[in-house]
Amino acid sequence: MRNATLVLVRIYLDHNATTPPAAEVVDAMATALREQFGNPSSVHHFGQVAKAALDDARSAVAALVGGDPSEVVFTSGGTESDNFAIRGVAEALEATGRRHLIATAIEHEAVLNTFRALARRGWKTTLLPVDQSGIVTIDALEQALTDETALVSIMHANNEIGTVQPIAQLARLARSRGAVFHTDAVQTAGKIPIDVKALGIDLLSLSAHKFYGPKGAGALWIRRGVRLQTPMTGGKQERGRRAGTENVVGIIGLGVAAQQARAKMAAEGDRLAVLRDRLEEGVLASVTGTAINGARSPRVPNTTNISFDRIEAESLLIALDLAGIAVSTGSACSSGTLEPSHVLKAMGFPPHRAQNSIRFSLGAANTEADIQRVIEVLPGVVDKLRSLTRTVARV
Amino acid sequence: MRVVVAMSGGVDSSVAAALLAEQGHDVIGLSMQLYAQGEASAGHFGSCCTLDDLNDARRVAATVGFPHYILNFERQFQDTVISNFVTEYASGRTPLPCAHCNSDLKFSTLLDRAQGFGARSVATGHYAQVERTGNRWLLKRSVDRGKDQSYFLFSLTQHQLESAVFPVGSLTKAEVRHEARRLALQVAEKPDSQEICFVPDGDYASFVATKAPRVAQSGSIVAESGERLGTHAGIHRFTIGQRKGLGISAAAPLYVLRIDADSGDVTVGPRASLERTALTASGVNWVAVDAPASWLPVTAQIRHRHEPSAGRVRALDGGRAELVFDIPQPAVTPGQAVVFYDDDVVVGGGWID
Numbered sequence: 001m002r003n004a005t006l007v008l009v010r011i012y013l014d015h016n017a018t019t020p021p022a023a024e025v026v027d028a029m030a031t032a033l034r035e036q037f038g039n040p041s042s043v044h045h046f047g048q049v050a051k052a053a054l055d056d057a058r059s060a061v062a063a064l065v066g067g068d069p070s071e072v073v074f075t076s077g078g079t080e081s082d083n084f085a086i087r088g089v090a091e092a093l094e095a096t097g098r099r100h101l102i103a104t105a106i107e108h109e110a111v112l113n114t115f116r117a118l119a120r121r122g123w124k125t126t127l128l129p130v131d132q133s134g135i136v137t138i139d140a141l142e143q144a145l146t147d148e149t150a151l152v153s154i155m156h157a158n159n160e161i162g163t164v165q166p167i168a169q170l171a172r173l174a175r176s177r178g179a180v181f182h183t184d185a186v187q188t189a190g191k192i193p194i195d196v197k198a199l200g201i202d203l204l205s206l207s208a209h210k211f212y213g214p215k216g217a218g219a220l221w222i223r224r225g226v227r228l229q230t231p232m233t234g235g236k237q238e239r240g241r242r243a244g245t246e247n248v249v250g251i252i253g254l255g256v257a258a259q260q261a262r263a264k265m266a267a268e269g270d271r272l273a274v275l276r277d278r279l280e281e282g283v284l285a286s287v288t289g290t291a292i293n294g295a296r297s298p299r300v301p302n303t304t305n306i307s308f309d310r311i312e313a314e315s316l317l318i319a320l321d322l323a324g325i326a327v328s329t330g331s332a333c334s335s336g337t338l339e340p341s342h343v344l345k346a347m348g349f350p351p352h353r354a355q356n357s358i359r360f361s362l363g364a365a366n367t368e369a370d371i372q373r374v375i376e377v378l379p380g381v382v383d384k385l386r387s388l389t390r391t392v393a394r395v
Numbered sequence: 396m397r398v399v400v401a402m403s404g405g406v407d408s409s410v411a412a413a414l415l416a417e418q419g420h421d422v423i424g425l426s427m428q429l430y431a432q433g434e435a436s437a438g439h440f441g442s443c444c445t446l447d448d449l450n451d452a453r454r455v456a457a458t459v460g461f462p463h464y465i466l467n468f469e470r471q472f473q474d475t476v477i478s479n480f481v482t483e484y485a486s487g488r489t490p491l492p493c494a495h496c497n498s499d500l501k502f503s504t505l506l507d508r509a510q511g512f513g514a515r516s517v518a519t520g521h522y523a524q525v526e527r528t529g530n531r532w533l534l535k536r537s538v539d540r541g542k543d544q545s546y547f548l549f550s551l552t553q554h555q556l557e558s559a560v561f562p563v564g565s566l567t568k569a570e571v572r573h574e575a576r577r578l579a580l581q582v583a584e585k586p587d588s589q590e591i592c593f594v595p596d597g598d599y600a601s602f603v604a605t606k607a608p609r610v611a612q613s614g615s616i617v618a619e620s621g622e623r624l625g626t627h628a629g630i631h632r633f634t635i636g637q638r639k640g641l642g643i644s645a646a647a648p649l650y651v652l653r654i655d656a657d658s659g660d661v662t663v664g665p666r667a668s669l670e671r672t673a674l675t676a677s678g679v680n681w682v683a684v685d686a687p688a689s690w691l692p693v694t695a696q697i698r699h700r701h702e703p704s705a706g707r708v709r710a711l712d713g714g715r716a717e718l719v720f721d722i723p724q725p726a727v728t729p730g731q732a733v734v735f736y737d738d739d740v741v742v743g744g745g746w747i748d
Contacts, residue, residue: 321464322462322513
């Protein structure tokens with residue numbers, strides 16, 4: 001505290017929770033706050049400046065996912081985009097008799113809880129299982145699809161373990177049965193290449209703050225022709241698909257972040273994969289009783305999820321934070337609950353393993369030295385906790 | 396020194412943390428989440444350690460400038476404190492959950508965690524004092540006699556006392572409030588919590604009946620003579636010395652004298668029958684002395700709000716003790732603690748049989 005003799009060097013390894021805005025993003029947003037304050041719906045000069053900025057951002061987001069700018073609707077982020085997609089399709093198709101929704105058991109809460117809410121209102125919902133690889137099988141989807149299935153929502157990459165789903169195959173199957181296909185790409189947008197046409201999907205959610213943009217800005221890509229009920233009624237913004245004066249500054253930040261991510265993606269992905277693999281090798285070699293969750297599956301390059309035998313993840317997280325290393329247990333949204341990770345549980349791991357896993361998610365500022373430091377610090381921290389924890393997580 | 400402060404979100408533990416930080420200690424604030432929060436928790440829970448309290452603790456930590464974490468102790472709280480609370484009521488006894496929480500959670504599981512984080516000690520906002528004398532750690536009453544909580548801490552072992560820090564034990568409540576204002580803590584004017592934290596509405600009977608429906612069986616209210624006076628809706632609704640809620644009219648006031656969990660009988664009688672001269676206790680923890688083989692003069696406190704009464708105590712085999720009062724005392728209640736004092740020093744204590 002007041003012992004200012006030691007300044008703790010902090011290492012941020014929680015980029016799947018959020019990322020620090022890029023300098024270019026901060027600059028663009030600061031400029032926008034000062035100079036582009038107009039309402040994009042206004043006819044005059046000030047409105048036109050703001051509208052032009054939205055157009056630029058829309059093009060940048062469209063380019064990031066391989067879509068057309070007219071198909072991009074700005075939202076407040078991933079959760080709103082997921083809600084918009086799921087509720088929008090469910091309500092648009094309600095009258096057709098298609099009242100069945102499919103997702104996976106490892107979706108983000110934004111999807112799972114939206115499903116639960118719709119289930120309470122009479123929709124049938126199915127959550128597809130995954131195996132210990134963390135991947136959904138085509139067979140599982142095949143079995144779940146019916147003629148009443150309105151929507152299939154399957155995340156592109158999982159936020160806790162980073163596994164990437166075979167979206168193209170899943171989407172092809174779902175659409176062949178007349179269902180709309182949505183993917184929550186919050187953990188892949190800006191990290192790995194996305195081409196909505198090659199994936200053959202209908203809807204895609206993304207969020208700016210996961211790729212060095214600001215919080216409070218995101219987008220839903222809506223393939224032209226997909227019918228969707230708008231969640232928000234009001235003005236004609238976003239072609240009537242999302243009413244309310246646009247978050248211009250946030251959207252400008254999103255646009256710049258999308259541009260930057262697209263330009264740096266290939267090199268940065270390779271760099272992070274090397275660091276991530278080094279981290280995994282180092283941890284497995286230096287800490288006994290550790291295992292990587294989802295390691296054998298295709299994964300986003302920045303994420304690893306490691307279980308520590310005989311450790312409460314909660315304690316390890318705190319001990320690491322006190323040592324200057326920021327990580328998380330599963331998704332930030334479910335931190336603070338006792339529930340073991342629903343993702344690891346769905347993957348078939350016993351509760352104790354689902355309760356003693358830590359997610360390390362790397363990003364732009366991380367260096368080899370950071371990873372080296374984690375590998376040096378971790379064994380001592382784990383040993384200490386293991387020697388003192390009298391109540392370990394129960395099976 | 397790195398020290399963990401157990402923060403409830405109240406003014407006492409907030410001031411405890413802030414004072415330690417001000418003294419230059421490396422403070423880590425930990426709050427225990429003891430029951431499910433969020434949508435499922437509407438209903439019973441909520442006078443302490445609710446979401447609001449956790450937020451208060453977090454704001455204090457941010458104001459003072461030390462890290463704060465929430466630890467999920469739902470399972471441990473259930474296993475150590477709630478289950479004991481329910482079992483005791485179901486056995487016709489009157490539990491003292493705060494004492495169990497102190498020795499079995501705060502200075503046990505939480506202390507383990509604290510040590511895992513590199514802290515030697517756990518500080519709390521309790522009004523009590525710890526002192527090293529000779530080769531012993533002594534537990535003493537707080538300076539503010541009216542707020543003293545040493546009664547709830549009697550079961551701390553020497554090892555636990557060595558690790559315990561009570562920064563507000565040397566202050567009066569008024570001084571604590573004053574410090575909170577001086578330090579600009581958001582909780583300076585927050586009211587004290589009164590009830591048992593997990594039963595904020597004070598309706599223990601409903602709580603127990605929800606957790607253990609089998610206890611809510613009707614039984615008889617009987618006189619000392621054995622005469623049946625009426626029926627009741629479960630022994631968990633009674634405590635020794637209780638006068639209200641018996642549902643019986645009598646010429647002279649009647650008090651609960653005995654609760655028999657096996658038969659379900661609640662025996663009532665006049666106040667004179669409530670008095671006891673002696674008691675035995677189990678699970679006795681000797682703090683200031685080794686277990687005394689011969690009679691030791693003490694004052695003994697048998698409830699939180701009981702004026703200690705003079706008597707003598709001696710150790711029995713099997714971690715038990717026998718106490719004889721100089722003057723008979725009303726309502727010696729099984730399940731409550733009896734704590735032996737020598738002036739302000741806790742000699743020891745145990746659970747009344």
